[in-house]
Ligand SMILES: Nc1ncnc2c1ncn2[C@@H]1O[C@H](COP(=O)(O)OP(=O)(O)OP(=O)(O)O)[C@@H](O)[C@H]1O
């Protein structure tokens with residue numbers, strides 16, 4: 102019995118199929134779900150946390166159905182939503198104690214412990230309103246961990262954090278896995294998923310297009326990655342054996358089975374187009390490339406989402 | 418600790434720490450009593466302050482209760498509600514916590530009015546009357562806050578909520594027996610006022626000062642309050658986002 106199991110899990114909003122027949126089995130690992138805006142990550146998390154009813158299919162958490170045994174499911178999970186929600190007029194400790202009381206966790210020891218784990222012990226009695234964004238995120242994690250859940254759902258836990266803040270969050274997540282917890286985490290950041298997740302599911306337009314270990318996903322794309330620094334937006338020069346994966350104002354990125362063949366041809370092609378190449382880099386593909394190859398770009402159809410808008414503002 | 422109390426304490430703390438909220442909540446009803454009770458040159462009754470005090474008490478609870486749903490709107494927009502709904506404690510606890518918070522806050526406001534009314538010379542507030550008034554206001558507050566919190570569950574944002582609130586509160590307010598006795602109302606208003614639930618609560622408190630006490634109204638008020646709580650609980654239990 103896996104911690105998270107879904108079978109044909111589907112959610113429609115009118116015509117729109119936000120999540121399309123998801124089949125997953127996740128157990129005792131950090132599972133990352135990776136997808137562009139509007140691909141259905143949050144919708145999936147909401148269904149798995151009993152907050153949204155599936156249109157079709159089913160999902161089980163630790164063997165309990167998310168619709169019929171919702172209360173059972175809620176005893177076994179913790180959920181940290183995409184939006185940061187800490188009470189700014191309460192202290193860090195009060196914020197955590199509040200959840201401890203609701204989870205039926207007795208005593209102050211556990212509250213102090215999770216505050217310590219999240220490096221908040223020395224600020225625990227300050228109002229959360231005085232915390233930085235990173236500290237608030239860690240406070241939310243502390244809240245979620247206070248009852249030692251079997252399954253932890255994190256919807257974009259590192260959004261708006263600096264590099265150190267992100268690393269701290271992922272270090273904590275890795276520790277949770279060591280203790281046997283199952284972590285289901287959504288993210289936009291491929292490099293993070295690459296380093297921290299045991300397996301990654303790539304989702305596009307509600308469909309799971311690939312599930313595998315990050316290294317395996319990278320291998321899947323194979324070949325080499327050629328990045329060319331250009332002095333302006335270059336035309337998409339076509340060369341046999343190389344595929345254009347990205348075109349930016351000052352950069353072209355190709356994938357090639359054999360860079361030794363492709364590079365001279367590319368340089369010649371660009372030269373004849375009058376583009377000056379100032380830098381060249383050949384490397385193994387990143388998960389970013391895999392992601393773009395698999396998921397492409399998704400137009401955000403559907404209604405303007407206020408919550409999404411707020412997140413965008415926060416990211417600045 | 419009981420989950421209801423946990424939610425209640427959270428809301429209370431948040432409210433009290435926003436000092437401005439507290440002052441405005443306590444000054445508003447006082448201003449009402451002073452301006453309406455003393456400044457209006459009315460000669461409807463012998464002792465207008467004794468007449469108007471129960472009306473202002475109930476109107477204060479009306480606005481506290483109807484506005485109370487915005488507390489849930491905040492939790493919803495800021496993402497707290499999602500977290501709460503995913504917790505193992507019974508979901509009704511969220512509702513009961515709100516009902517308790519909104520009602521207690523309303524009762525605090527009512528206390529200000531009672532103290533002030535006595536200071537200004539109201540004669541009806543015997544200890545028994547005070548206890549009775551608190552009881553009626555509590556039931557009325559539970560009824561209103563269960564109603565407004567359930568509405569808040571289904572409204573998208575503050576503007577929508579404020580619109581519904583105004584749409585309901587204003588007519589309830591002006592067509593009640595709060596400001597003038599039935600005897601001086603035009604007939605059409607009298608008919609409406611008699612069936613206005615706000616008048617029920619007001620008349621009930623007034624009847625205690627001038628018996629016979631309308632026990633049937635009390636039973637009716639309790640019944641409607643229980644019904645409303647049951648309905649709201651049902652909605653909370655099955656809600657999804
Ligand atoms: N309540 C709703 N009503 C209608 N459409 C919705 C609703 N919630 C989500 N959608 C739509 O479902 C799709 C998936 O949304 P979802 O929030 O799951 O995406 P996401 O992958 O979490 O995106 P992001 O990375 O921006 O958070 C989007 O097209 C969105 O507009």
Ligand SMILES: [Mg+2]
Nearest residue numbers: 142143144183
């Ligand atoms: Mg999302």
